[in-house]
Amino acid sequence: MVNWRDLDHSAAGGSEHYAWEFSRALHEAGASVDFITARDRGQSRSDLVDGIRIVRGGNQFTFYLFAALALLRRRKRLDLVVDPECGIPSWSPLYVGRRTALVLVVHHVHQEQFATYFPAPLAWLGQVLERVVMPRVYRGVRTIAVSPSTHAEMIERLGWTGPVEVVANGTAVPPADRFDPAGQEPDRVAVLGRLVPHKRVDLVLRAIRDLTGDRPALRLDVLGRGPDEERLRALAAELGIAERVCFHGFVTEERKWELLRLASLHVAASDSEGWGQVVIEAAGCGVPTVARDVPGLRDSVRPGETGWLVADDADLDVVGARLSAAMAQALAELSDPGERDVSFAACQAWAGRFTWARMRSRVTEIAAAEVSASRRGRRD
Incomplete structure (x- = not known):
């Protein structure tokens, strides 16, 4: 190898x-x-x-x-x-x-x-x-x-x-019965992965800023480390959302599952992926994903069942606006416990296909x- x-x-x-x-x-x-x-x-x-x-x-x-x-x-x-x-x-x-x-x-x-x-x-x-x-x-x-x-x-x-x-x-997530849609917090969002420029976590931070007016309890957990972390922390402060964003850095597998089980939504804004590994990990915890419609991510999200795909564009400002709108829609739908139950079951069934x-x-x-x-x- x-x-x-x-x-x-x-x-x-x-x-x-x-x-x-x-x-x-x-x-x-x-x-x-x-x-x-x-x-x-x-x-x-x-x-x-x-x-x-x-x-x-x-x-x-x-x-x-x-x-x-x-x-x-x-x-x-x-x-x-x-x-x-x-x-x-x-x-x-x-x-x-x-x-x-x-x-x-x-x-x-x-x-x-x-x-x-x-x-x-x-x-x-x-x-x-x-x-x-x-x-x-x-x-x-x-x-x-x-x-x-x-x-x-x-x-x-x-x-x-x-x-x-x-x-x-x-993927290798804990047993499905460890997770419960009733334990998901409606205003808790997660980002999972390495903090590098092409993952575009900055777009997610801007979306969180855009949505706080309608969702004052909104919180973001960022799970991962990387060379872009310092810039992202500074951006969160610049956007006035530092108190809403927790940068957890590197987390153990156990801690990752603990945090994901609390989230109602996962967001993946990468320019491109080979395969949406983090999307499937989130799905295994019953958490759907808002993702850009780009290679890799479009393969790991089933629109309307396990998440939402955001049309891509060469202009990142356009992508950011679309991402904000999709996250607003997703959070609104997932605020309904019945919708959350349906999404939870679909996500776990989808993730179970990839071992x-x-x-x-x-x-x-x-x-x-x-x-x-x-x-x-x-x-x-």
Whole structure:
């Protein structure tokens, strides 16, 4: 497994969870698994976790050289390389033997995100590597996308021509009977995830400001940490809503469920996602989501049943106004206990369809098929 972050990395998110569950699946099927990843500040060079050997080296940029050397050192004894694309893949086909099985995992297309996070020359390079080079290097490699919209974007934005199978993320929430719609507070809203610019938590803060006139008891819980936290705290103060917003930072799994069980609404305003992991986690607690109608989020929300989708626009002010209106509608509907009961049941039923056990079963089948095909090729 070659993934540029592991679960203990300070910037870990849903793609890291997917990579770890994939690794667990391979280990449980009898494979010896090395998890090649970058080394965050304070992390050791290697660990053994759940029987999986984690090998760390390099940072956001130098990791790719570290991964290349790690693959070259293992070249003669590798049966399989799983290569998740987190903006830029590890280019594993260039470093392993022709008889080593390969699986590429694509979470989402990053063309806009390169421009959001990097200066123009570096953003252009990232866009070219993803749009032009990656489809050529990985031509013929067995490919997994985590959502239908990711697959559609691969075709539309990257010109992808090979077959792609969709294997969605799973989720692991506590037993459904732990949650109760009667315990949800009508004016409590939650945001869950890393605090980074493309998650657009600032749009949610502005929406909270817009809605306080009609809903004076409105409160927002922000669950997560990230480099955007200081800016968001300052924005909440600037908007005059600091006392309405609680930034919880990193929370344990147990604390996450405690906070989500109190919310009546979850909001996801990201520019794009591979799959709405946080949407499904909220749904597992019986909490519906207002989300932008963008890749990933549109796959994880069932409009009219488990949430509301907000039409997207290039103008973020327009998106913000639409988000405020959708949140106002959602909170008004959910103020009715009967509506809340119906939404609660629909959300939990939807979330129940996505389990890590189901995901692990399918990726194990894919990996086994690729290794088997590779071994037949060796005998030939």
